[in-house]
Structure formats: C-alpha cells, structure tokens
Amino acid sequence: MNLRLLQRRSGNGGRSVIAAQDSEAHFLLGVESIRALALDAIAKGLSLAQIVAAAPKGDAVDIAAEFEAGRLIAPIDHEDAAHVQLTGTGLTHLGSAEGRDKMHREAAAAEKQTDSMRMFLEGLEGGKPAPGAVGQQPEWFYKGDGSQLVGPTDPLTMPAFARDGGEEPEIAGIYIIGPDGRPYRLGLALANEFSDHVTERHNYLWLAHSKLRQASLGPELLVGPAPEHIEGSSRILRNGEVLWEKPFLSGEGNMSHSLTNLEHHHFKYDLFRRPGDVHVHFFGTATLSFADGVQTQEGDVFEIIAAPFTLPVRNPLKRAAPVEVTVKVL
Numbered sequence: 001m002n003l004r005l006l007q008r009r010s011g012n013g014g015r016s017v018i019a020a021q022d023s024e025a026h027f028l029l030g031v032e033s034i035r036a037l038a039l040d041a042i043a044k045g046l047s048l049a050q051i052v053a054a055a056p057k058g059d060a061v062d063i064a065a066e067f068e069a070g071r072l073i074a075p076i077d078h079e080d081a082a083h084v085q086l087t088g089t090g091l092t093h094l095g096s097a098e099g100r101d102k103m104h105r106e107a108a109a110a111e112k113q114t115d116s117m118r119m120f121l122e123g124l125e126g127g128k129p130a131p132g133a134v135g136q137q138p139e140w141f142y143k144g145d146g147s148q149l150v151g152p153t154d155p156l157t158m159p160a161f162a163r164d165g166g167e168e169p170e171i172a173g174i175y176i177i178g179p180d181g182r183p184y185r186l187g188l189a190l191a192n193e194f195s196d197h198v199t200e201r202h203n204y205l206w207l208a209h210s211k212l213r214q215a216s217l218g219p220e221l222l223v224g225p226a227p228e229h230i231e232g233s234s235r236i237l238r239n240g241e242v243l244w245e246k247p248f249l250s251g252e253g254n255m256s257h258s259l260t261n262l263e264h265h266h267f268k269y270d271l272f273r274r275p276g277d278v279h280v281h282f283f284g285t286a287t288l289s290f291a292d293g294v295q296t297q298e299g300d301v302f303e304i305i306a307a308p309f310t311l312p313v314r315n316p317l318k319r320a321a322p323v324e325v326t327v328k329v330l
Helices: 034-044 048-054 063-068 096-107 115-126 197-202 204-211 259-267
Strands: 003-009 015-021 024-028 057-060 084-088 141-145 156-158 169-177 183-192 215-222 230-238 241-250 278-282 301-307 313-319
Touching: 003 034, 003 048, 003 063, 015 063, 034 048, 034 169, 034 183, 141 204, 169 215, 169 230, 169 241, 169 259, 169 301, 183 259, 183 278, 183 301, 183 313, 197 204, 215 278, 215 313, 259 278
Parallel strands: 084 278, 156 313
Antiparallel strands: 003 015, 003 215, 015 024, 024 057, 084 141, 169 183, 169 278, 183 215, 230 241, 230 301, 301 313
C-alpha cells in the first residue's frame, strides 16, 4: 500500500495534514504541516510511515473532492519561503537528450556534439555508480526559493518578459535538513517544472535565465522507497479541449542517473545542508510539448498525472503584468 501525505488549507486559514492509503484517507489529529511531522519523526528516530501509524486519526476525507475544491496545497512548505530551495537536474532520463539536442544543435557545427549530448552520454556512462562510488555529476540548475512554488491547482505565472511558458512533467524529491545537517528524503511528489524553452533555445548559456520561473507540485507526497517505474501522461488543454497529450516515464528504471547520484551531487555543497531548510529537487523529464512545436498561450491548462499518485497537478498559464525595475544609487 502506498502511503501519501497531503496538506489542506481551510477557509479560515487553518491547516491540516491528511494521510491516504489506497482509497482511504483520514485527517491526522494535531498535525498542521508535513514539515512539522517530519521534524517530529527525526527527533524520535522514526520513519515518516511509523510516525503516521502512531498518530491519532480523525475523520475520513475525500481527497478528490478536496482537490477539485482547491483546498489542497503543495505537500511541503516553510513559514519563511527563503528556507525552501527549488533546484533540479536535467538530461537525466533515457531519451531526454533528443528534445534538448533539437534546441541546441543548430548553434553547433554539424560534425560536433552539442554540450547537451555530451552531458547526456556522460550520464549514461557514469550516472549509476556502484554503491559507495561517486558517479558523473549531472546538469544542475536553480529555480528560486519557496516563493516560486505554487500549489497543485494554482496558476503558473510567467514574467512579462518571458519568451515562453512551457510545462515539464517531472517527479520531485522532497527533503528536509535535520538538526545535525543530514538531508532526509521525505518522499516524492508529482511536479511541473515550468520553464522558458524559447529563451533556452536561443543560447544554452541562457539556461539559468530560463529556469528562474515558478514550479508546481501535485498534492500528494509519496512516502517510502522510490518506485523503479513511474508512468504518466502530460497534456495541455485549450478552451476545454485537448491541444496536446503525450505519455512520460520516470523512476530510476527510465533514468540515466540514480537518485542517489543526483542527491549526492546536490547535497555535497555545504550551503545545501543548513539545518531546518527544505529542498525541492526536480529530477528531469524526456517529454516536452515544446519539442513537438507547441506554442502555449495564456489560459492554457497544464495537467500531469502519473501512478502511483492518484491526483493530478493542474495549472492554468498566466502572464504577469510588466514591472519597471530601476536601481537607485545610495
């Protein structure tokens, strides 16, 4: 049975945590956040599954109805958004080089491999090292702090200056840093790692700019060992009709890197092991509507679903109003 944890916000500003297994779901009494639950588990030397099993259960809840009502929020957060780090890795999935290479190869000589292809091939060769060994480091990028994280049904808003707003159907690892500086993986969440692919295509060195965008998480935190195989579907709705739809695969069986290797190359940096911080790390994808020539527009709705998650992440696309920024010399 897959244990999933969800966070709910009520109309009066109150919060609660829901534990779901198979088709049953119940409120956890006296628990207001998954982060607090995780810190309690660390303090008591228990796993999340053990701390949930010991917690008193409240009323049953229909999580599908809560999702449709918009009451489910991202399954991790922090009172201070600056203590949530959004990061990710790319070119980690089998087949993920194809779409990226399409974007970049025009800028390179025909007889020369692009940097994207080189990095992908290096990951194929060394991304799954033997236990205890250090493998090839992946592409890495920064997306922002917790202020960039939106809920499972909230709009994904691209800046006024963005060239594009495109979906990336992914799985994200959710982590908290314990009091001793040790990273703990709480589980996995379905995610839309939203990016600006037109900006990235213009010049690969603009990848860093293209990734400074919002991202969304599905409402369920999948607790326990990561599935070897995750299969889902990503689609775009326009005016209520399906504009584009494609299956996607994730999980280590479909990746050129192991999760352990990706985690090592993120948490090897001291600044990412600050006690109390939360990390949301996106593991990459091989499926993009942009690679199929789709041009998104305001009002489009991105919908991603994948088993063993039972609820989707569904976000409409918006564009922010222009903001004039000037620097004043003091």
